[in-house]
Amino acid sequence: MLLANLSTQLTPQLISPENFQPYGQVIFPTDDGKQFDLEDAQLSLSGIPRFYIMRLGKAGIKFHSFARHQKCTQCLGSLGGKEWFMAVAPAVSPDRINLEQIAAFRISGNCFIKLDLGTWHAGPLFEDEFIDFYNLELHDTNINDYEVCNLRKLYNLNFELTVVK
Numbered sequence: 001m002l003l004a005n006l007s008t009q010l011t012p013q014l015i016s017p018e019n020f021q022p023y024g025q026v027i028f029p030t031d032d033g034k035q036f037d038l039e040d041a042q043l044s045l046s047g048i049p050r051f052y053i054m055r056l057g058k059a060g061i062k063f064h065s066f067a068r069h070q071k072c073t074q075c076l077g078s079l080g081g082k083e084w085f086m087a088v089a090p091a092v093s094p095d096r097i098n099l100e101q102i103a104a105f106r107i108s109g110n111c112f113i114k115l116d117l118g119t120w121h122a123g124p125l126f127e128d129e130f131i132d133f134y135n136l137e138l139h140d141t142n143i144n145d146y147e148v149c150n151l152r153k154l155y156n157l158n159f160e161l162t163v164v165k
Contacts, residue, residue, distance in 0.1 A: 011162045012085050012104040015113070020105060023088040023121075024073070025114040041114040043136075044073045050139040053079065057130050059123070061161040063087060064152040066097055066120035071145040075136040076124060077112025084109075084133075085125040085161055091118030097149050104161055120149060125161060 013019060017026045017039075027041050066089060078084050087104040089097045097120050107113060112134070115121055124133055138145065151157045 006156055007158045007160055009162045010087065010102065010104045010159050011164075012106040015105040015107050015111070019103075020113065022090050023103070023119045024116045026107075026111050027075075027114060028111045041073070041075060041112075043075075043114070044117055045136075045138060046071065047138040047140070049136060050141070051134065051136045054133045054135045055130055056124060056126075056133060058128065059125050061085060061125050061127060061163060062158060063122040063125065064158045065148055065150045066122050067146060067148050068118050068120045069115075069137065069141050069145045070118045070147070072138045072141060073117060074115045074141070075112055075134075076115075077134050078107070078109045078124070079132040079134065081109030082126070082128060082131045083107065084123070084131060085163070086113065086121055086123035087125070087159065087161070088115070088122075089120040091116065091120065096154065097151070099151075099155065099157070102159070106163075122159070127163075 015026055020026050025041055084107050085104060089102045
């Protein structure tokens with residue numbers, strides 16, 4: 001007998017440097033000439049960096065798997081001021097996700113995020129037809145540093161964001 005996948009609702013919180021801290025950093029605009037400090041992205045890129053504009057088609061706001069990168073930090077931000085969402089879980093378990101520590105964030109188009117090494121993430125998620133994102137990772141991240149945790153297979157779970165307009 002097949003069990004139906006359980007769908008779990010997750011309400012995104014508006015991102016801030018404080019509430020996103022367990023997963024990475026939020027970087028907002030600063031004045032030109034400001035000296036480097038801890039508010040700047042603290043990057044770990046041991047290899048050839050790849051900085052590019054990634055066009056994603058309509059992703060929707062449902063997910064059933066997380067990915068992570070353990071060899072580099074990853075920076076993501078939308079172009080054109082588009083709002084988007086990201087679900088995350090801390091990098092504590094080698095191959096599983098603590099379901100109680102999953103959080104979702106609403107990210108405005110005036111900042112970018114830096115994911116810490118090993119942070120599990122689902123997204124970018126959005127409801128637009130497409131959004132262009134700038135993405136900073138290593139040139140081979142998606143080949144040599146890409147782990148996936150399928151929540152549907154492990155826990156029989158799907159997630160859907162509850163977005164309040």
